[in-house]
Each structure stands twice: as C-alpha cells, then as structure tokens.
Amino acid sequence: MEVHTFFLILLTMLLSARVLGELAARLGAPPVIGELLAGVLLGPSLLGWVEPTPVIRLLAEIGIILLLFEVGLETDILRLIRTGVKSVIVAAAGIILPFAFGALAAIHVFDLSLITALFIGGTLTATSIGITVRVLTDLGRSQGRESNIVLGAAVIDDVVGIVLLAFLYEFSSGGGINLVNTGKVLLFILLFLILAPLAARLMAEVIKRFERVSQIPGLIPTTVVSLVLFFAWLAHAVGAPELLGGFAAGLALSQRFFFPMGVAIHTDAKFAHHMEGQMRPIVHLFTPIFFVMVGLSLNFQVIDWSSSFIWTFSGVLFVLAVAGKLLGAFLIRENLPTRFAIGLAMVPRGEVGLIFAELGRSSGIFDGEIYAAMVVVIALTTLLPPFVMKWLYRRHAGSFPEAHG
Template structure:
C-alpha cells in the first residue's frame, strides 16, 4: 500500500519502494509509554505489539539494506541480494549472544569501587562496535545498535539463553545510566532533522497526496492489527500501537537523504507523513485502550 501510494510523489519506482519501506517502521517506544501508563504493557496484546514491532523493524532494515545495495551498485543482482539478506540474518542471530558475552566480561572487569560512569562507557563502546560491524556486513549501522538492545533486554530469547542469562543487575544499571545519553543525543538528532527540512518545498499540489499517504500509512497498520486474536477492541489496540513511525521512521528518512535515494523535497514530505502518524498513533491507541477497558467492565 505504501509503495503504490508513494508512487504518486515520484516517477521512480525505486524511490517509491524506499518510501514504502521507510513507512514500515514502528516506533515501539512511543506506543510502549502509552501502554505502560494504561497498565497494559504486560498483557497479551502488549506482548503481540512488542514482538510485531521487532519483526517489523527487522524486515524494514533488511529491505533498506537491499535498497542501499541497489543504490550503490546501480543494478539488482539476485546473488548479491540473497548474500546480503543472509549476512544480515546471520548478523542478527549471532551478535546478541556475542554482545551478551561481552557484557559478562565488562561486568567482571568493572572495578569494585567505581563511580566514573563505567556502564555508560560500556554502552557507548558496544553500540559503536556493533554499528561498525553492521556497516562491515553491508547493513545499516542502526542494526548494530538494535542488536545491542536485544542483548540488554530481559525479553530476548535464544537457544543460548540457558548459558547466557541476562546479568540483570548490571544491564539494568546500564539502562538507567544511559538515559542521560538519550536525553542529550535525542534532541540533537531532532534538531538535525529539523535543520534538514525545507518547508518551502511543500505546496498545495502535493498536500492532498500527503494526506492520502498519511491515511494509507495509518490504515495499513490498523488492517495489520486485524490478524491478532481476540475481539475487535484488542485488534484495534494492536493496530493503533503499530501506527507511530516516530524516531525510527526519521532515521530511515535521514539515511535515504544521505545516500541520495530521496531529495530534499521527498525528505520533507516523508517527515511530514511520519509526524502525522506519530501524532495520530498515540491518540488512537489511548482511545482504543479506553474502549477496551469500558468493554471489559460491561462484560
């Protein structure tokens, strides 16, 4: 749906595919905050949303990797594409356990009396290391940060989990200590995106298309929620939680601009669509949670 709709903004099918892939992203962080506030994060719907968002973003990253490979070589080669997909999947399978092994070493090497921000330093080292490794594999660097996040997560499961149990006390401290990094770098990223925007590129001729694409971006996620089990309220909760593209969509858009897959005009239009979904998504989710609660009380 996203690709067919995006084709109205550009005559290039390649660029339309990129726009469609960028709109597959889901900002689970935004929806998760709404779910936590409503005490709904640990429900069946909450688990479905979390799992779907992970697979959603992995699929988006793989598609973007293929597009970047195509943009770099100027042609679509089946063998190199299959090789790239294999490398990305192997990277995703191997790096979280490897990162968790490194966490064990980091915990052992930590000085007994240390108040120097050791956990923050380890977080930055791991993110930079695996971002570099992802780039080496031919995948977007953000895949490395994603792998480190899986290694830190208590919910991450793998056949090696019985041997690589999450050192929760240490990873929890890493998470808490790293919030300062998020507070510093997130505004910088949004400022950078804002500087890249050229609102003069928007005109009345494309406003209708932008509105149509925004509706498509919202509707496609709501339709995806219908495959979830349960009543229609639960399906609506799942679909609504998948709507916001947020910072994940902005990262994809920024990468497309840097690699010249999209120009400034398309970048601005894509950011506008992402902003609309990011505003509408939480409101839809909050409304659907209220409806679900009311329905449960009636029953």
C-alpha cells in the same frame, strides 16, 4: 561551524525538547510530540535557527542507537520469540500492502513513471522504530504483548527497508538489480543477528567481572557505551541498520537472554538494575536530539500550499499509507483494540521515510511537487498516530493483554 555556536545550538535543542515535551505531557499528548515539534519550530519550517548539520545528525544517530539499546535491555527475548509469527505477518503485510498501494496509485491514478512509483511505494513501507518505541514507552505499554509484536515487526521492517533502499538506488542508477550482492547483504545481516548477541554476552561477563575489582568510577557507562557503538559499527559493516547493533547489544545484556540453541541465561538482577540505572541518564540525554532532528528534517517551506496536486496527492497517499499498515495488523488473531494499536504503531514514517524521499529527490526521481507531497505524508504519519494511540489506550483501557512470561 564554530564550537561556541554548536554549544548554543545544542543547548537550544535540549532545552526546547524538554520544555515542549513537558508542555505536551501536561496537555495530555505524548511527550515525543513536543520533541518533534521542537525540531519543527527551530528548523527551516518556522524559525530557521537550526539546520540538520552532519554533527547534529551524528548525535541524533547515537540517540536512536542508545534508545534501541534501552529497548533491547528491557526486552524478554522469549516473549519476543513467542510473538515471532505475528511479527512476521504484520511486517510482511505492512511492507507489501503500502508498497503496492502507493506504487499502483502513482501509476494508475497520477500517471507517474515506474521508477517514481517504486520510490513512492518504498517511502510508504518504512516504519520509524524510534518513534514507535518511544510512543509505546510514554504510554506505559513497552512490556505489553502488542509492543512485542510491534518491536519484532519494526526490526524486520528496518532490515527490509535497508535492502529495499539499496534495490531502488541500484535500479535507479543502473537500471537493474544485482541479486548476488543483495543475497550477500541478507546473509550477513542474518549472521549478525545470530552472532552479535552471543559476542555481546561474552563481553558483558567481562564487564561484570571488571566492575567488581575496578578502582575507577564510571566503568559501566564507559564500557557499555563502547560496546553499543562497536556493535552499531559492526551492524553497518555487514549492511544492517546501525540501530540494530544497539538493539542486539541491549538484548544480550538483558536479564533473560536466550541463545538460539535453546539455553536461557539469566543475568544477575542486581547487576542488571545497576547497569540500567547507570545508563538511563545517558540514554535520556541523547534520545531527545534524535526526535528534534526528525522535526528539523520536516521542511514545510518546500511546500506550495496552494497546489491542488500536492493536497490531492498527499491526501491519497496518506490514506493508503495508514490503510496498508492497519490491514497488516488485522491479519493476526488479537482483539480489535490490540489490532488497531499494532496497526497505528506501525504507521509513523519519521526519519526512515525522509531518507527514501530525500534519495528520490537527490537522484532526480521526485520533482519539487512530489517531494513536497511526500514530506506532507511523512509529517502526518509521524505526528498524528501518537495522539490517536493515546486516545485508543484511554478509550479501551483494560482491553490490551500483557505479554506472557
């Protein structure tokens, strides 16, 4: 790709995301819907102007990493820990139930092979943490108790999703699973989640001291972005999703950080707000690229809309995908609107589901019709929940508890 062509593509993506996001907000829809639709409009589904090239994927990856950094920065880890048991229940049920529902339906209803059924189940387990977080932020609920439960569950979901993807890939290519290798990956991820925030915290103190004496403007954005990218690389190196590195860095730099051994450390509020103010424009520049990228990846041209199999298959899987996540939320003790909100927030599959589906297609496990049906399911689970969640929060305003400090 020529450099000047890339400039034009990037300009088109950013402007269309902004315009359609603004239009969505004015029409009463979550702005993220406008950004997703910008990708659908520009991509192979409609106009075909923009393709999801490696460069665009890289910028989108930076966008989701920075978004999770911002989420970590605004998260009170004590609140997150208090919702830990509920997050684990929601995550576990939200993984097991959709996987079982999807795999069993594929085998017993549609008479598909075991490996195909496993990949279908795996695709239904995924939750797009980026879309979930953005919707809750757009609705002004990023600090609500349900958001802490969802955030914890989505982080667990992401880690398990990576392990499950490795499982399925190994099973499809070699016919077996190496439990030793899987155990090592889980151990490395656990060590990373414990040690990375501690290391980031030490680096944050260094940044704070240098910022006081530095004669060069822009120290905080440069060093903080470098820190986030380093921890994203480190997360990938141990087998975890890169976005967990961004989340860990943000958590360590947040105003109240909690060490595993029980020591709570408070960041100077003035410095924390200064850092947030310096980083926010960068985060808001990159995150729309991620959501446009998700829209670009939803290629509706591959779908034969006259196929009765695609309509039936995608309809059944969509119902099972939503039911699996909602049932997981109903296993915890909260009021009815809160449980619905948690379940709906776990529904979007987004880019994570597309990764599973693409692996199934590229490895020959999904044929054209099954892949097309999975794209329909992923599109529906990505585009519909934000609308339903906005209606739910309007309909039951005042029913949602705030997180305890």
